[in-house]
Amino acid sequence: MFNGSHNFAIHGGTFNSAGGDVHIYEERGERGLATLYHHTSTSASYDAGARYPPPLCHPGTRQAILQDLGYWANRAAGAHNPPIRWLYGPAGAGKSAIAQSFAQTCAENGSLLGSFFFWRSDPSRNNPQCLFTTIAMQMAIAIPELRTIMDTAVIQNPFAPTSFIEKQCDALIIKPWLDLQVMVQIKARIHSELRQRWNNMPNVHRNLVPESPQWPSSVRARILILDGLDECCNENNEWQRILSNLALLCQKFNLLVRILVCSRPEPRIKECFAGSGYQNICQWMALNDTYQASNDIRLFLVDGFQKILIHHSHSMEHIPRPWPALEQIEYLVHKSSGQFIYPSTVLKYINEDGDVPADRLNVILGLEAADHGEEDSPYADLDALYLQILSKVKKRALFLKVLAARLAYFGSPDLLIQLLGIPVGTLHATFSGVHALFQDPSPIGSDLQFAHASFPSFLVDHNRSLHFHIDISIGHDFLAQRCLESYSDLLGFRDDYTRERWANHCALASGSDKLMAMLDSLPVYAAITRAMPYGDHPDWRSYLANLLYLILQIRYKFKDKCGQQLQHIRDIVTVGFSVVLVLKRPLDFVEEERYTIYVQYPSHLSSALASGSLHDGFQVLMNYLDSQIAQIPQRSFRPRHTLPLDISARHIGLGLTKGLFFVEFCPLPYNWYLLY
Incomplete structure (x- = not known):
């Protein structure tokens, strides 16, 4: 339930988790921590089960950058060692693998304060509402002396976990940490006075009082890791708000924390790090060949092809050794342009069953870079690889329709397949041959979760995906139809997702004739009534205002349509x-x-x-x-x-x-x- 927690218990109450019922008895009276836990993301930490298997640096790779981060984490903060690092690079550069490997190292040596891995497909990780609550919970676990302080903070202000993020950071991160610092100072003063008294007394063993207070866990610098900031929504300047609060920790309050932020170099994120709030407290780390990426990719490819030879030993019996040739490896290293997503996708594509791996490698080697009409496009070779894999799709219309729905979907991935209403066998057949683009064990087995964030970016860019381009509004249209199909006058909507999201999908839909006909036959007033929370819900005002705003958007988007x-x-x-x-x-x-x-x-x-x-x-x-x-x-x-x-x-x-x-x-x- 508490990933990576040690010597931690909340007693009392019954909590439900993905793994089943977890009974926690509140013998220690930690009601505040129990409340805080309910407002955290259980899938955001480096060791969360929802992220298994997490991305990791291949053994022997990324040594230079990991050593640099380790040196930064262990040195005192100063002008030449700022407390914040921004690790940035394009999609596929390996940022998440570096963050994961560094987090595991910090956890092993006891220096990890917390970690949060954003993910745009996870409702608890694609916005900042659970960021500081999750970090606060991890702090209480990582630093035992903070546990009681954090518990008291939430009991005294039970609304803090649901407040806006600035209030959360202040109430759950800054104030508890400052309270801890005061406790450390008081303990140090008492210890100093006690030590002096004992030393001045005759015939007393001086070692009865230790030289220093035994609170190492609370006085050394701790490491906080945030990965994938660009995966967080930014509709209301969330990036700037998150980074402003992080700057406060180090600049204004000078807390003993080192912060690693990993993201793509999005212009708005770059503006924040270049602002006055980050002067003298942040060092930028460009994930380029300065850290020997080409050597790492070469090692990654060699090891990967060795595993393919073992896995496909029978179908590769007739292929001369060594395979691949050295020049073929070097060609792939060059095509990677320092980004791990290209060789990773190549190896996954070649390793698929159904073809001789050597034949698939020859297909890759014969590809020409996709022409985007731009010189030196950083995605040209990756796009050519994506287009080659997609060329195997036979039912293109259904394939693109399902992908559009996947991109438009708001909920938990494990519920999407059921919502689509398409036979699972049909989906398996439609997505056969494109396993390299999805997480293991298969496209449908992974609930259509993409292997990497670069693929959906490719799909929505017409210049890159060409005839595989996806209009997300078509996906919203399809999901809106599925939501409305689930409505009945007697029972209302089928489940929470269709009840809560039908209006969202309608407002973002393309406006097909079928959807307009369904909207025309929908009893709107009754549907809005059924879409509201059940029973005595205390937050019905928010639900109503949101529904009214969506209805208003639907009206103006389809104002030229007619119907009762x-x-x-x-x-x-x-x-x-x-x-x-x-x-x-x-x-x-x-x-x-x-x-x-x-x-x-x-x-x-x-x-x-x-x-x-x-x-x-x-x-x-x-x-x-x-x-x-x-x-x-x-x-x-x-x-x-x-x-x-x-x-x-x-x-x-x-x-x-x-x-x-x-x-x-x-x-x-x-x-x-x-x-x-």
Whole structure:
């Protein structure tokens, strides 16, 4: 449950994990750590089971850069040894393998503070919401003296794990660490005074008091590793916000931590590291041939071909040795351009069953670099390899349709195959021959998880993928159809994913005739009601605002379409809607008071939201609703009156302990203004 944890226990309560039920009894009273754990990503650490097998540096490779990182980690921070390192390079350069190998080394020598490996396909790792909570949990495990401090911090502020990331970093990282430093200073002072007293006393063995406090785990520098920052969403400047908080740790508070950040050299990330906040505290590390990448790739290829010879010993009996020839190895090293993704894909492609490996190597050696219309494209040889592998696909239309859905999918990978609704046998046949592009054991066996992030980037770039180019909106269209097909008037949506994501996919869809027909036959008001959280969910306001924003986007994207239900969508945006709520009073388990909210948007707001001219439409919508709420006098709170969506202050005024809860989404009555 706690990857890599030692001597750590949370007792009390029952928690469910992917591995089954884990019973933890709270004999030690660590309720804060239990709360914190619920808001962490269990798949983000270097030893997380969800990442198995993790990428690792091939034995004997990357020695120069790993030695450099080890030297940096063990030296004191200073002008010539800044506390932060940025390791950057293009897709396929081997950044994650280096981060993983370095993390394992740090864990073995006890210097690892924490690790977080971003991944755009994992909902808990493609955004920063679980970043600092996960690091905080790892800190409490890595430094025993922090455990009680962290537990107390969460108990005193149980909302910290769900706060915005700046608050999380302050409450869960900075303050606990500063509290620990104060404890260390107090302990050192007490120890010094005690040592002096014992030394001044006659006939006392001086070694009864040690020379220094025995707290080595809390006073030495620890290593924090963040890999794949570019895999984190950046819709609201998340990259800059994460890096700003990391800079605070080293620059403002001077915490004993070394931070390694690995990413592609995205312009926005580069701007952050070049900013004033990172002056004198960060060293850039370009992952190029300075670290002998060509020699490492050569060793990687030689070892890989030796394994292929052993695995395919029968089909390779007639091939003269040595194989491959030295010049063929050198050709592949040259084609790799210092990036490990090329030789890795080559070896995986050649090792597939069904062909003689030597014949597949000859195909690779005969490839010409793809022409992008650009000189010296860094992806030309890799793209030619991808196109060669894809040329084996027979059912191209279905293949591209499934890949488009894979790129558009928001959820956990293990649920995608079921959502597609395509027979598994058909999928296996469609994706046979392209195993090199997906994780082991097979494309379908891995739930269509790509072997490397460079492949989806290739697919969405028309200049690179050519006739294999994918329009993600087609994938959203297909998944929107699948979500709507699961809806029934009696049961609503089939599962949580279709209930929560149908509107997202509709808003991003290409707008096929089939989808428009399905939207036209969908009872929109009932569907929105069914899409809301079940029961007395405390966060229904957020769900409602998000749904309203998506409905508004659907309206303006498909405003030229016609149909009865699409007319209802238009009415929600342009005319208005009503929401039925129920108010439960304390100690009243039977009687419920119902109220209705009547909402109309001003035209300028709906137009601006739908056009995308506002930076954060969801937040703007929430702010507008709150502004309308503020205009309602407190004493006007009574049935059949427009109600606020946020009435926490009014609850206090009424002495209520239970709030309003969502019941139903309805049309706006034609005479609604007479109901005031």
